[in-house]
Amino acid sequence: MTGLVLKDIRKSYGAVDVIHGIDLDIKQGEFIVFVGPSGCGKSTLLRMIAGLEEISGGEMMIDGERVNDVPPSKRGIAMVFQSYALYPHMTVFDNMAFGMRIAGESKEEIDRRVRAAADILQLTKYLDRLPKALSGGQRQRVAIGRAICRDPKVFLFDEPLSNLDAALRVATRIEIAKLSEQMADTTMIYVTHDQVEAMTLADRIVVLSAGHIEQVGPPLELYERPANLFVARFIGSPAMNIIPAKITSTGAATVLELTGGRTSAVDIATASSEVGKAASFGVRPEDLQISTGDDFLFEGTVAIVEALGEVTLLYIEGLVQGEPIIAKIPGILAVKRGDRIRFTADRAKLHLFDTAGKSYRAP
Amino acid sequence: MTGLVLKDIRKSYGAVDVIHGIDLDIKQGEFIVFVGPSGCGKSTLLRMIAGLEEISGGEMMIDGERVNDVPPSKRGIAMVFQSYALYPHMTVFDNMAFGMRIAGESKEEIDRRVRAAADILQLTKYLDRLPKALSGGQRQRVAIGRAICRDPKVFLFDEPLSNLDAALRVATRIEIAKLSEQMADTTMIYVTHDQVEAMTLADRIVVLSAGHIEQVGPPLELYERPANLFVARFIGSPAMNIIPAKITSTGAATVLELTGGRTSAVDIATASSEVGKAASFGVRPEDLQISTGDDFLFEGTVAIVEALGEVTLLYIEGLVQGEPIIAKIPGILAVKRGDRIRFTADRAKLHLFDTAGKSYRAP
Amino acid sequence: MIATSRSPLIFVVHLSVLLLVALWTLPTAGLLISSLRDKDQLAVSGWWTALSTSSQNLTGRAAAPEAQVERDGKFVISGNLLEGDDAKVSAFGFRPLQPTAFEAGTAADIGDGQTLTVKEDGSYEIVSPTRMEGTRGQRIFYTAAVPSRFTLDNYREVLNAEGIGASFINSLTVAIPATIIPILVAAFCAYALAWMPFPGRAILIAVIVGLLVVPLQMSLIPLLRLYNGVGAFFGVPAKTYVGIWLAHMGFGLPLAVYLLRNYMAGLPREILESARVDGASDFDIFVKIILPLSFPALASFAIFQFLWTWNDLLVAMVFLGAGNEELVLTGRLVNLLGSRGGNWEILTASAFITIIVPLVVFFSLQRYLVRGLLAGSVKGG
């Protein structure tokens, strides 16, 4: 079986184009996560896959068949809506049971599955309540429960965990992971803005930006080898620090001159034609280390110290105009605002992008 | 000025008690974050502060005056609703301008402030749209913008960033932090389930659970010295690992026998009467280190490896029944499922709770 | 609900509603009070005077001369004008043009040596030196302060009318299906017009709005002709309950469809979508999602349709007939008024008798006009 294929899918609302031609091949059983900035078209894409939004252009195939005109109910999908979309007049139980009732499942089966889902989502207490008497997170859980209860070929989740607290979020995330493991044949498409969710759940992540795909790949690949500046800055939190640089020497490793005046070698091969060109040098906050010696990448003044317990974020100003450079150092540090600190980083973990934003690293 | 005082605030919906007596003193200009599991009553509490929910019992004072019966509009608040509550018939601009128009601000001032807020929230493009033509995140931003535009004494935020992508989230978070810095007199009350938000923004965090306060304190205090098991597990992600133990020796440091059979000393003073009692031993995932020597806390089998790029999460099974122990190790590790690994931790960073869940550490 | 109920504005609200309610009920109050009044009073004094003691000029008649008794050599006719009414006579007279010529208690010389005395309590006495002649008693005009007096006679008369019970049932037989059927039919149609895409939808909506304007009177003859044709063709009576249900349905449909469609189109789209994703067909969606969520609209239309069919006379007369067996309540009550439609006292009472059922319907359906039916379903603007 071939799963889901999107061919040059487009969508426009009147004159506004929101999806500009998406090509994507999703294998059956794969867990795909869509990430991208707010408003980039994730929900729209998901809704098109569900059949809720008309496809303005391109083709969508499920299992090799064109489904552009197939109604949602025939696509074998379950969906968690970003805005919950609960049935306000039904209790939590009925909300979850609705799909199964429609499918004509037996009463016992319905009861069993609803209770199982409620258990997982800690909703058992609330089964008899109407949505209006639930908290935001509880509503969201009902929406998830509703999808879980059904047994679809494709699961669509639109930011399903955004209103949950950390613990529940982890728990539910693990449940979803388990689910996807148990139902190896079920394709999952998941929209999130949470890095951890994306990284932990995805077989592949699709990074969207303004209606087109920036990069598709397994989580670590995206993290380690972002194809372009957009992905580089989007994946990882806090975002990768980008420092303008000039290529001074090329070859198997490239040597750069950073704005600060310091040079740095990067383990990325570049063609000799690139010498002298401007480029963007990238280093992730968590790849920065405090250097005590002279072998440092750059030096800066601490503007803000954020101690999160586990790690400390240092905001370094004065290096790049406008934005501070952020360093994420494990543990709790004895650093104060105004301290001058030198940073170094592992050469292998550095990134380099050309002026168009494309990575110099071979894909 | 005295800010906001809650005295034994209670709320019940019919027979269901959801807030069981909250006492809280919020100083003017303070940034308070409410955290707690979904459904614990955060939104309800916030809505009571706003005056949208009647207070079933107790007293609320703003600036020393009892405001139980004061209507919302007289309390000088702005609020971001968990469900956005945008005016569906107004454009984004009008949504944001509404409060100011009501207050009778000048046209120029309104325009200036709305545009400033839209700029911050990257909404400028959408100012003329109606809410229904916005994505989830965009709607949320409008809701935030609406609150920012006004100039209240108290800001109330109910999970304002839950639908935003990481980058925007960080940016908005910083904006909110700046806002609170600029308006030193403005009190902020902020509900979130995001640890980072809570830790970075809060002057003090209020941990709620099932309608009552578990602990109130500055972020780091909560992280380093949780008052009880609930707070310990709730603050920090992944949650603190809890291992059943028995106190074998007391004094300035306490010695424990863990389930695994190993013993460990903890830098917490206990009374001698505690010897022999059961206790919960806690260690945060990020405080665990891989030990190569014999000096280890416990040993376990890796069940799952989650590589997030920056850190790797190891799920260790077989130590505590049911739940895996999680370790968060910086960097990308070459660890596979099934590997047996030994862990150690800094004695000073260990936690100890009695059977009732209370921390042995002096508050 | 928002905790603002104690704002000072609420008094203004109370006051304005009170004012509006007063304005709106005042005319009806007139009818109600009138229905409880004596029929002769209706045309003589305003209904509001019935509420208080009022001074009225009345005419009474003494007992006929045959009732006279001889007392102390004089002939005396006595009795009471008020006949037990709790009124107080202040003045009296015996000539129509001077009805208040004498104060109560004084003796009036009415000629032929006769005197007439009327006391405050209404008792009168005619004293004559000679035997009185004639068959009719003396007219006595008097002014009395009459306290408010009400009677249920009008209601009794209406309720005791022959065939009223049967007509009541006839009316129900007409009104109930004529309410339910169009709602059902209209709801399906409204759903299709609101949520099912098909070509020509907008035009169809407009046509239905346009049909609202068709005057009922224009349709009666062609339709009755059609009914007669159909009846003759199938050998069934032309005037049946089914016929009138359908007629009421036809006339009520445009409004029903228009109202319901408007309401349904306003339901949050996400809810329908989520049902669609859950595998529900349009039929399922309609029955299980749309219908329950449209309850406020259904209830409001039901109120009106019931009311119209209940109060209708014309359609019932034409399509059900005016015979005794099939006469509806309105028809029965109108018939009570007599050929010249005179009896207002009947009219007033029957107006209140017919109003009861619609009011009950209104009251019982009002609770379906619920607040926050959609609360908690979706988030967003």
Place this chain on the structure above:
Amino acid sequence: MQQLLFAIFTMVGGVLACVVYFFGTNFLLDRIFPSKGLTGAQASKNLRITNAIRPWLFMAPALIALSVYLVYPVFESVRLAFHDRTGQQFVGFSNFAWMINDGEFRQSIFNNFLWLLVVPALATFFGLIVAALTDRIWWGNIAKTLIFMPMAISFVGAAVIWKFVYDYRAEGSEQIGILNAIVVAMGGSPEAWMTIPFWNNFFLMVILIWIQTGFAMVILSAALRGIPEETIEAAVIDGANGFQIFFKIMVPQIWGTIAVVWTTITILVLKVFDIVLAMTNGQWQTQVLANLMFDWMFRGGGDFGRGAAIAVVIMILVIPIMIWNIRNATKEMEGH
């Protein structure tokens, strides 16, 4: 008793038949073009077919009833409008020509426009105010019932009610109409309200407003209650007062329903005749189109040609409303 049984039986039967139709046809449709259980091209093809058919199944009873009960009479009216009084002989436009020259017709048109200006606006306005205000007080339901009452009262009853309001007795004698009683009590002299040309139109309109406010109230009340509470809460927080919330938040959100109510009452006004018939029968220059039509249709055997011609005019007057509705519906569908 037997009648009661018969009544119940017919009622249940009638309603059941209707239910059976909808369930039955749907069941059949799903049976003939099955899609449950099936997959692939066949299923989606069947689905496309059912999706094309189903709206018409849903609408069929309504459309048939509408055609029979309303569309057919419309055509019949149009036909009659071009025929003589018996409906036999074709007379071309002569009925319309007569109409234009008829003073009463012109008077009716003028009056109808007055009615159209005043009644829908005021009835909707009062209905809205009542619906909004009664939601905020504990005795709101009672208040609503009282304001709804005129709607429920039979027409004959209403006519008597207003007789007791507008009744005129000569100066000096006791007034039994409350309006004159008030005027007299305030030192004025009584007026025969119904006979004051031009203004008497307004006294008649008051009656219709009095009745229709209940209609507007019920419909708008249902709509008001559908407004998401949170938007009101948000406005409260934004510092809006009662008026601002009402006019800037609530009213715009139920704008669609207000338009519906307004439209409905407008059309009703075009058709209004019983009030005029009962109160003045068009005398004292209060004639309106519908009453004029009724007059020509049925008085003394009737003149179907002229009656129908007036009906056609009434129907033509509704066309702008139809166009406006098409526009709205199209706009709304684009939004979907």
Place this chain on the structure above:
Amino acid sequence: ELKFKPGEDSKFNWQSFEDFKKGHDLKGQTLTIFGPWRGEDEALFKIVYAYFTEATGVEIKYSSSENYEQQIVIDTQAGSPPDVAILPQPGLIADLASKGYLSPLGDETKQWLLDNYAAGQSWVDLSTYKGKDGNAALFAFPYKIDVKSLVWYVPENFEDAGYEVPKTMEDLKALTEQIVADGGTPWCIGLGSGGATGWPATDWVEDLMLRTASPETYDKWVTNQIPFTDAAVVGAIDEFGWFAKNDKFVDGGAAAVASTDFRDSPKGLFASPPKCYLHHQASFIPSFFPEGTVVGEDADFFYMPPYASKPELGNPVLGAGTLAMITKDTPPARAFIEFLKTPIAHELWMAQTSFLTPYKSANKEAYANAPMKKQGEILLNSTTFRFDGSDLMPGKIGAGAFWTGMVDFVGGKSAADVADGAQKAWDAIK
């Protein structure tokens, strides 16, 4: 169920009942009758037709409607008419006849009317209409007549004030002025009747017309052979104006005339002090007298007198009434018309209330009371009987422009203008 046992009371002509019974056996058939009688009248009519059922075995289904005018048009147009229709409006009947919805009653009935009804020719003329084919024929049978030329008063008030019942119109006018001179108000006139406001004035005008112009002029007027603006018509309207447009002559002044309900206006007679002394209205009006009023004692009437100066006009009587016609020609329908020709069919109703008949063979003694008998005699003694003119005119005029015109007239318009308006309306429908 028969109210009067056949054979028992000698004032009834039981023989005619028996004869009729012998001649008709239609057992098992039904007859649908549509009539204008509702309420009390309906009950009375039921008592009468019970005898028809008794005699023939025909089951009668009677129905009526508040809007009988509309109802009969709809029913006949749509093809489901009753068997027999009874209507009070000759204009409407003429229309039905011209559209072919009525069956002619035949020459034999015509002759019967000529022979048996007082002023028989008047009745025949009244019941003869043009059929669909354009030929005139007798289509209706008058049954149950109201006399309109009555003036009501309270005898005791007259006695008290020393007034006499006037015998001539001159006297009546003098009396009117006398009452004013005595400080009273002579007349109560109310034209209000909801949508039919104005009709009582048309009775006035017609009554006065018959007293100022010849019956032929009257006939030409109602058929518009002379225009509304004819001097005779305008004169009659002005005569009415003499009474109604003088503030001193009418209770409440002229302004009150149009807006006082006709049902309320007689109540002024009984007020204390009396609001008026005289009231012109048809024989039905006692139903609107205060409860307990005994006609003949508490209230009475006199014949609206003719002008002494115009003896040639005799004693004209204005009246109205209902006419029965066959809308579906069935044997029971024919039998019903036959039944109406029997004296008993009249006497049965005469013995109750509100029924007058010009049938000469009906026993006058059967009238339930003296006032009815007196009215019956007025009817029988009339030299001229004329049907209510407004009912004879086309609906648009008789039940429209004429009414409206009269309302405008009492509102201040001149008689000439009113007549002109009415004539214009008449021209419009030609």
